[in-house]
Each structure stands twice: as structure tokens, then as C-alpha cells.
Amino acid sequence: MLTLSILIPIAGALVLAISPKLAEAQARFAAIIVSAVPLLLLVIVWIGFDTSPSAPAFQSVAEAPWIPTLGVAWRVGVDGIALALSLMTALLFIAAVTWPADTMGRTRQYYAWFLFLEGVSLGLFLTLDLLIFYVFFDLSLVGMYFLIGRWGHGDAKAAALKFFVYTLAGSLAILLAIIALALSHDPLTFDMRTLIADQPLSAGAGASLVLLGFLLGFAIKTPLVPFHTWLPPAHVDAPGPASAILAGVLLKMGTYGIVRIPMSMMSETFARWALPIGILALVSILWGALVAFAQKNLKRRIAYTSVNHMGYTVLGIAAAGAFTAKGSTAARDLALTGAVTEMVAHGLITGSLFLIAGAFWQRAQSYDLDNYGGLARIAPKLTAATVLATFASFGLPALAGFVAEFQIFTGTFAVYPWLAALGLLGILITAALFLVMVQSLFFGDLPPQRAHFPDLRGPEIWVVSVLLFLVVLIGIWPAWLLDLIGAGTRALIEGG
């Protein structure tokens, strides 16, 4: 089931790429259908998922050999964390594919790359093999490189190049760390379950080095300050749906990686380094928020808030991994649940924000906040959607962001009170920056050249409503999601 949800989009991408006769509308329709299949399959897995405390951590497991001499195999399976993230991923991809985009006359290739990226992203969350994880980690770069380079605007080629080279440096650091970790286990294996159970690298300078390799790689991907410089150009120059995927899915690969690999497989070493990681996260929170405030460019502003939000996530993860044995288990569990919820919430919220930003570009070819104003009167639906998404983004209660950030900060207060206290400043700044942004976009005087600015229409309305409906649903009634995520975090915190 899981394997199919990885392979079907990739196969779909290949078919799209090599069928020259397909008309534009047909290609888009086919892509939407194919992109929806994984969500369907994953929902089936979800229905069968056992969240009771006695259930095994990883479920729906399947295995097939690939390179037996190295202990590499096609292993898939999910725990609560991976399932929650992959469900979000599958949904966001449907949204991105459905979103009407300017495909610059290369419609088939555009959708083919999206489907390819969907399969690859799901593969990353669903695999239980370290090397396959790396394979998908790298392939996600390739897919995104081509999407930014070919369908981006502005200086897209340079942005794509920077993105690829920068993040490949990170992923190669991860590769080395992966090899070192796998080699420390006898016999050589890349099976995540075995490595989590055996914790082969528990102490010593070597373990710290390996941890550093992982953190460097994931910090680039997440991104944490000071490794975030690839993010703004990549976001600004990418087409709207690709930005949504970049923020919503690809950034999560970094934080998911931290949870899945160093925190699970080297918990003792991770605990020793938890405080520096927390401090780095705090810097990202504050820096991301402050720099975002200074941006005049709509998309750049949203991009920097991603740095800020991923900072919350990493703060939660650092707090959760701060001790290994028993010791404020409840608080750590809370922090980790919050961090994972933040990943899901950020995916939905920022995904919609970037799609909306894409709508702005398609209508006016400008991201400059000064070029807009007073849109509330002529584009009420766009206004409502943006306001809701921004409110959710800075963590207004009863919306998804609040649920996540509340848990992160509550959990972190028990472990690192000072970090949590300072981190709260970040929420204050983001609230201010989003309010200013909403004000300058939708209120005040309408510039004359925007008099005919069209409102959201057709599929745009549907996509944004579904995403934002979930944001509200998670905000009001989060139990169904927390239950699923909790099954994963419980196993990690109490098992470790």
C-alpha cells in the first residue's frame, strides 16, 4: 500500500513525460487524478492504523531487498509521525497540482515534475531504510531544481542553482553521517528499526561528529539560521505551487529527519547537544521574525516566517530530546507532539499562503507590498482567505498554529524555561508583521492600476477552502490529529 503510494505518482510522471499527444487540459486532469491516488491509499492505511499504546511503533511494514551486500533494502512503514506528515504531503500535492498555474507551454513536463516530486516526498516520509531516505532526500532536490529553474520567474536559474548546490552540500553531509552510523552497527545495516533499537553509536567524539553531520545537513534543509540563505531566492523566484511544496513539504524533510534519525537513533548524543540546538532554534525564531518584518516583498516575507516557524519546530524537538531516561516525560512528549503538529499546521497554512502569493503574481506580476492596497473591497474572497491564513500563521487560538505552538511552548517551559520565554517574542513579532501585511494589501487606498484585480475563482477557491478548513478543524477539534501523532511520539519518548 505504502509502496504503491510512492510508485504510482512516479510512474504517472514518467507516463506524462513520454506521451506527446496529450493536450494541456488532459494533462492537468490526469495529473490531478494521479496525485489524488496516494492520499486515498494513505487514508486507507490511516483507517487501519492502530494508535493504542500496545501497538507496534511501525505499521504497514513491507520489505524487498535492493543491495543485500550493504544491508540496503526497500523498507516502508509508518508510525504516527510519518503518517501524519505524509497525509499532509499528499493533500498539499493535490492542492499544488490543482492550483491553476502558468505552465509556459510545457504543461506535461510541469505536471510530470510535480508528480515525480510527490512520489519522492512521500517516499522520504514512508521509508524505513536510511539509504532509501537519502535517495529520496536527494531526488527531491532534483525535482525542485527543475521546477524552479524552468517555471520560475525573475532570476530563476541562479536561484535554482544556489538551491541545488547549497542543499546538496547538506545532503552529502547527511550521507557521510548515515554511512558512519550504519558502519558502527555490526552487521552493516541501513534498517531504521534496527538502528533505533540498538543505538549503535552511543558515546564518544565520533558520535558527536556524526551528529554534527546530520544536524548540518538537516539545518540547511530546515533551514535554521545561519544556513537559511538559499531559501529566500528559491522561494521568491519559484512558481507559487512550487513554493507551497517547498515550504510545506521539503522543509519538513529537515525537521522530520532530525526526529527520525539523530533523535531516535542516537538519543544519548542528541540529549547532550539538545541545548545548543535549542539555542540555534531560538536564534532562528527571532532572526526569522525580525528579518521577515523588514521585507517589502510579499513572498520574501512569508519565506522568512517559514524560518521562524521551523524554529519553533526545532525548539520543540530539542526540548523533547533533552533527556534520555525518564525525566519530565510528559513535558517532552508534549513538546514533540507540538513540534510535529507544527509541521503539519505549517504545511497547510504556509502552503495556502504561498498559493495565494502565487495568485498575486499571476494577476499583477508583482510581490511588492507597496503596489497593493484596498483590495478588500474588490476581492473579498481573497481577503478572507489571506486573513484567515495569516491569523493561523501567527498562532491565533482556535486555529491550527495555536494548537501546535501552545504545546511546543508548554513542553519547552518545563525543560528550557528561558528559551521558551524568549521564543514567545517571536510570536509577538510575527503577529505584528502579518497584521501590517494584511493592512497594506487589503486596506487603505486602492491603487488605480489594481481597479480590475480579479478575486479568487474556480479551483483556487476550492483548494484554499479545503486547506483552511483543515486549519480551522485542527484548531477547534485537534484530537484526531493529536491522537495519531501521539502514537508516534509516545513510542519515541518513552521507548528511548
Add this chain to the structure above:
Amino acid sequence: MPLGDILPEIAVLLTAVAVLLAATFLPRDRQAWCAWLALVGIAVSLLLCTMQVGSSRLTFSGVWALDGASTWARLMILATTAVALGLSPDWVKTDRRHGEFYAVLLFSCLGAMALAGASDLMQVVMGALLSSVTGYTLAAYHRDWGTSVEAGMKYFLVGALANTVMVTGVVLMLGMAGTTDFAKMETALGAGASAPLLMLGFGLVVVGLAFKLGAVPAHAWMPDVAEAAPVPAAAFLTVAPKIGAAIALARLVDLFPTDAFAIRPVIAVLSVLTMTLGNLAALWQDDVRRLIGWSSVSQSGYALMAVTVVGLTEQAIPALLFFLLGYAAANLAAFAVVGHLRGRTDRRDYAGLAATRPVAATILVLSFLSLVGIPPLAGFVGKLELFVATIEGGYAWLAIVAIANTVASLFYYLRVIGPLSFGKAEGSQPQILGRWSSACMTIGGASIVVLGLAAGTLLALFQTASLLPVTAS
């Protein structure tokens, strides 16, 4: 004499002679027949060589190693020659007497094979010389084109010097160790024979092999040959001698006990220099063929990583073999695309190729990504194996340097891939060479993907590959 043990080589030799005779007697418009004749010979030799898979012994009084490493390497060399042959007829058909070209190619193939199987210093010299002499001819085959002749001339000058140095080294080693036979030498070295002159001799032999490998300090010919030799010859010369020399060098390094001599660090330093120099030189290269040439230099550096840890870990030989295989597939595919596009070489001329020639563009992108080591292509598995081997062999720092180099290399490959995929084509659709180059290109592209996905099976085979005369303990 156990002639049966060298049947694959005999097949190549006889075919080469037959091709030469045919080239002499065939009318000019039928010279292309020689290529097909040569291909048949290669096919026979491949078949004979396949039957040797699994054998592990020394033969011809210890001069010739019939082991896993040599068998797999010779299979790769034969396959490389086949691809180069496939590319050739359309490329050289304007030459009136191009039948000879195929014969020279076969002799060169024989030289590379001899290197791969050499278990005696004299045999190494013989292989290196045969492969060099024919190589010069191949590189300068466009006699009327100054740049090609210049490439051949540079190749010859560097080669003549390197081969002289190597022969001097062999003499020194013979003098100090009392033998050129690898098996006897290993015994002597194991017993603690060491002398400054012996080390010097070894160093000189390494220089000679570095020439064939395209590694520092004798790498200078590689970009010139890649740029100006006939494309089929460039494809062949950047791959086949490298495979042979890598195996020969690994065999030689393996003779030295792992604890007593500081030769592995020397190889490691050479590896670092080679990959770094190759990558730095390629960074701002605007000539795609030169770029591939410099990238070949850097790839030699990666191959040396595996040579460094020979004897330190069991993964070294599988890593070396698989890396060479992945490199061969990607490099041949890249050159096949260049040849298919009639040798166009300015980076700007590749703009918009994805729209005008989608298949060729895809294969070139695949081959470059494989050379970077993007999964799940063949190059990725090769590099993965290299990293595993070097870390396990205690050379983790070498793996880190290689990683930094890989990031740098991505930059220049993307400098081609970017315009190719995102740029706008100017002028009409690029001219192509013909059906055969298209076939070679497709085979190359397909093998990059298939070798990566089917890596498990191959690695299991390589895992048991032995490297005589040292037997695994």
C-alpha cells in the same frame, strides 16, 4: 602454455589483424565493414571472457592474473570498446581509409586488457605501452585538423615522459626486490624488504600508471584529448585505459603490507590532488568536451580513493569495480550525446536542447547527474561504495574531501544542465550524426539507470572478486 586462459585477448588480437587486412583490401566505400567485423570480434571476446567469470588463479608462470578484478575489468573494457566502435563509423566515414581506425581501437583495447590482467611489472609496461602507442594515433586521427594533432602531440609528449619514468621505476624495483613478479614481490615485501630506492621505483611506476589513469601528476593530456580527439576515440581513451590502469595500480598497492609502508597515504594525497584539480579546472569551463575531460580527471581521483584502501577493507575492490562501471557508463553516454550532436562543444550551443532534442538532452542530464552521484543512478551506488570503503578503511577524511569536491562538481555540471533545460534554442534543430550514435547514446543512458537499480545483483558478484596475488585473509 595455457593458451585457453587468454582466449579473449587472442580473439581481440586476431580480429584486429583481420580488420587491418580487410581495411587494406576493401574498397573505400566499404571500409565501414571493418567496424562490423570488429564488433563481431568484440562480441566473441566478451563471450569468452564471460566464461572466465569465477576463476581466480595466476597463469603463464604468474604473469597473468585471471581473477575477479581482471575479469570484470576486461569485460568493462570490451564493452567500452564496443560502444566506441558503434559511435565510430558515422564519425570517421569522411576519412578515406577509416578501416584502420577500428584496428587501432582494437589494439588499444588489447593494451588496456593487458594492464587489467597484469601480475608482473614487465607485463604492466607492455600493457601501458601498447595502450599508449595506439592511443596517440587515435587522439590525432583527424590529421588535417590542427587541434586534434595538437591533442595527439600533447598526449604523446606526456605519455613518452610518463612511460620512460615508469620503465625507470620498474628497473629500480627489479633491482631492489630482485623480481618483477608480483607474487614473489609480495613475499619479499611481506618479509620486510624495504629500501628508499624500492620506494622511489614504486613512486615512478605510480607516475606511469597515473598517466594512463589521467591522474595527477600526469593528467594534462585528458582535457585536450577530450576536446579534440575524434569523439569515439575520446570516449574510449577517457575510459578504457583508466579501467586497466586502476586495476593494475590496485594490484600493485595491494602487494604492500598495510602496516609497514606509508604508500597508502601517498595514494590518498594523489587522490585528493586529482579530484580537486580536476574539479577546479572544470568550474568555469565553457567548452563542454573539455569540461567532460576535466571531470574525467576528477573521477580518476575518486577511483584512487578505492585504491587507497585496497587491503584495508574488503569493500575496496567491489567499490573500485562498481565505481569504474558507473563512470564508464556515464562518461560513454555523455560522449555519445556529444558525438550524436556532431561534436558540438560550446556550452552556449547547448541552450534549449531539452526542447529541440529531448532524448539527447535527457541522456546528457542523466549522465551528468550520475557523475555527480545523484541516486538512484549508477554513479550514486559507485560513490556510495567508495564512501563506505574509505570510511571502513580508516580514511574518513578522504571521504569528506570527496564530498566537498562532489558539491563543487555539481556546480559545473549544472552550468551545462541549466541552459540546456531552461534556455531558449537559437537557430534550427541541431544536426545529428546518425542512427548508430543514437543507439549508443540510448544504451549508455539506459545502462546508467539500470546499473543503478540493479546494483544489488552486480555488487553481490563483485563482492567475491579477488585481487591476486594477494588472497583475502
